[in-house]
Amino acid sequence: MNIDAVRARFSSLQGGFAFFDAPGGTQVPDEVGQAIANALREASGNLGAPYATGRAVEAILARAKDDAARFLGCDADEISFGMNMTTLDFALSRTAGRDFRGGDEILTTQLDHDGGVAPWVELAEDKSLVVRIAAATDELTVDYDDLERQLGERTRVVAFAIASNATGSIADAKRICALARDAGALSWVDAVHYAAHEPIDVRELGCDVLLCSPYKFCGPHLGIAYVRREPAETWRPYKARPSKLRFETGTLPYELLAGFSATIAYLDTIGGIEAIRTYERELGERFLSGLPESVTLYGPPTMAGRVPTFLFNVDGVPADDAAHRLAGRGFGIWYADNWYCVALGKRLPEQSLRAGIAHYNTAAEVDGLLEALGQLS
Numbered sequence: 001m002n003i004d005a006v007r008a009r010f011s012s013l014q015g016g017f018a019f020f021d022a023p024g025g026t027q028v029p030d031e032v033g034q035a036i037a038n039a040l041r042e043a044s045g046n047l048g049a050p051y052a053t054g055r056a057v058e059a060i061l062a063r064a065k066d067d068a069a070r071f072l073g074c075d076a077d078e079i080s081f082g083m084n085m086t087t088l089d090f091a092l093s094r095t096a097g098r099d100f101r102g103g104d105e106i107l108t109t110q111l112d113h114d115g116g117v118a119p120w121v122e123l124a125e126d127k128s129l130v131v132r133i134a135a136a137t138d139e140l141t142v143d144y145d146d147l148e149r150q151l152g153e154r155t156r157v158v159a160f161a162i163a164s165n166a167t168g169s170i171a172d173a174k175r176i177c178a179l180a181r182d183a184g185a186l187s188w189v190d191a192v193h194y195a196a197h198e199p200i201d202v203r204e205l206g207c208d209v210l211l212c213s214p215y216k217f218c219g220p221h222l223g224i225a226y227v228r229r230e231p232a233e234t235w236r237p238y239k240a241r242p243s244k245l246r247f248e249t250g251t252l253p254y255e256l257l258a259g260f261s262a263t264i265a266y267l268d269t270i271g272g273i274e275a276i277r278t279y280e281r282e283l284g285e286r287f288l289s290g291l292p293e294s295v296t297l298y299g300p301p302t303m304a305g306r307v308p309t310f311l312f313n314v315d316g317v318p319a320d321d322a323a324h325r326l327a328g329r330g331f332g333i334w335y336a337d338n339w340y341c342v343a344l345g346k347r348l349p350e351q352s353l354r355a356g357i358a359h360y361n362t363a364a365e366v367d368g369l370l371e372a373l374g375q376l377s
């Protein structure tokens with residue numbers, strides 16, 4: 001990866017501020033913004049208009065579905081777009097759960113983001129379902145023994161985050177999907193954090209549903225859902241009846257879909273997620289091996305089984321104070337309590353810091369951050 005050439009494509013990276021906040025949303029290359037502006041200029045219309053702007057919108061939608069299908073390894077008709085992952089997850093869980101009965105169970109994990117849990121909690125409230133939580137190990141990875149113990153005859157869905165947005169831990173998604181399948185349950189993958197760091201092939205994973213959000217990988221604020229064709233065809237969606245789209249409600253944000261296609265084109269030109277993975281992992285190793293002794297890391301201690309997202313505290317320095325001081329020195333690091341991971345929050349300190357490495361970060365930025373962390377206490 002030619003990092004200087006990559007960074008030159010982002011106006012937002014020219015100011016010298018080091019963004020380590022990708023888990024909350026990445027920086028966006030200028031060409032994506034340009035594609036959004038172009039769509040608004042040249043394709044402001046709606047599906048069905050029997051003239052140029054209608055055809056332009058149709059082409060944007062078709063291309064975006066093809067791009068998303070290629071990104072996730074499925075067919076275009078298995079893709080749905082929505083406002084964000086959480087909104088799509090609420091809609092799809094309602095649709096899938098129409099025939100669930102009182103006492104049916106949804107199995108989640110302690111590492112999950114609430115965007116992947118709250119939809120089931122609310123459905124459970126309405127339909128008297130039971131939401132279970134598989135524990136995390138001391139290293140804050142999925143405890144597979146506990147997950148298997150909690151999987152039973154009443155399990156209808158196993159919903160889990162393939163990478164934790166808090167600790168960076170990666171779950172063995174193939175294993176969990178196989179366990180779900182053997183138990184007759186749907187496997188429902190939250191890939192919002194994972195998609196920015198690791199290539200995805202839904203057929204290889206064997207999942208029924210997978211969701212991600214392009215704004216975590218240099219795209220616009222959108223959500224994407226893959227739903228495997230077979231279950232999708234048996235579900236009755238909540239939508240306006242004349243719509244020809246399967247799960248999508250109302251008019252889609254076509255300009256953002258054009259931006260999404262520009263994002264995929266951008267990723268292709270830098271070698272795709274494969275190239276990003278290799279580059280980011282080197283930076284991740286560098287970060288871990290240079291951590292000052294004053295830093296306590298929560299989660300996997302090496303790059304094995306994780307993405308380069310690091311949760312930690314600096315001895316004797318409250319996280320909010322540390323984050324503000326780091327921002328003053330030009331490093332964008334967030335502090336928070338549970339990081340939207342409600343179950344995991346009970347295992348975390350009251351506040352912690354999170355540094356997320358993205359492919360546009362440099363070795364010099366990582367070294368600068370390590371030095372600044374060392375000088376905090």
Ligand SMILES: Cc1ncc(COP(=O)(O)O)c(C=O)c1O
Nearest residue numbers: 084085086113115165192193213
């Ligand atoms: C792992 C994970 N799941 C779900 C979400 C929610 O995604 P969205 O903001 O697209 O609703 C996030 C957002 O940070 C996330 O990191």
